[in-house]
Amino acid sequence: MKSVDDAHTRPEGTSDATVEAVGKLSEAFEVIEEARGSLYAFHRNLGRADLTLGEAVEKLRAAGHTEFADEIETDLVGRNVLAGRWTFQIMEEFDDGYYATFREHDRRVRDELMAGRRHVYEAEMKQERRTHGRQGHEATPTTPTSADD
Template identity: 70%
Template sequence: MTDRPDDAHTRPDGMDDATVEALGSLSEALEVMEHARGLLYGFHRLTGKADFTLGEAAGKLRDAGHAELADRIERELVGRNVIEGRWTFQIVEDFDDGYYALFRELEREARERLAGGRRHLYEAELKEQRRTHGEPGHEARPASAS
């Protein structure tokens, strides 16, 4: 095995630094969007959990003799849309099928068109610059990838 990145992480012949850097920024933007998507799914899950816990709280209020307040919570808040006409699953679906799908499509198209589909070229080159060649734990790739 040579101590160099695999072909999937080596820039194609003729690719200039500006293109590698631009694709690196595009990859970074996608990573930020993936994080945002995770937070959106977290919001979706937490909102659902809060709604079920709210229903339990209303039941406990009723059991404690506060039926009027429990009724109002159940009627006005339990199961309520988080934005007009939508629960969070609908927000997640719209996001995934619209903005997120287009974001991923265009990032993939740029990689395919400019780098033969190769991912993380900018980061792979940073790794080559920053690692200590020949030092344990600084290998270019796993030994199993030889």
């Protein structure tokens, strides 16, 4: 079933197999986006942990435990997470390498096979699964329920 809006309608002559394949590629890229978000959360959490660790070192020192404070400060505060890298460097390498390459393939395939249209597979699935004419099942945000079939 075709989508009702031009932004999500398959290009003329595009096969079901192509729509499904491009949809699967987009699904894979969405998983990469989710993983990227987790990687950014990792980056932020480790940064917060390092700053909190610095506060703990200050408190240990203030409490008279300078030996522990000095040892932790020297060995752990500001330590690389991976060889030669803080998390921002991991993020930059991921973004500039794997992520950028994946995003470019997703864009190129969509541009060449779907005329740049996104989520055509999902739009067609929506048309098949929604209850036409029922409130809350509109085809688009601007489609009134009464004129929705």
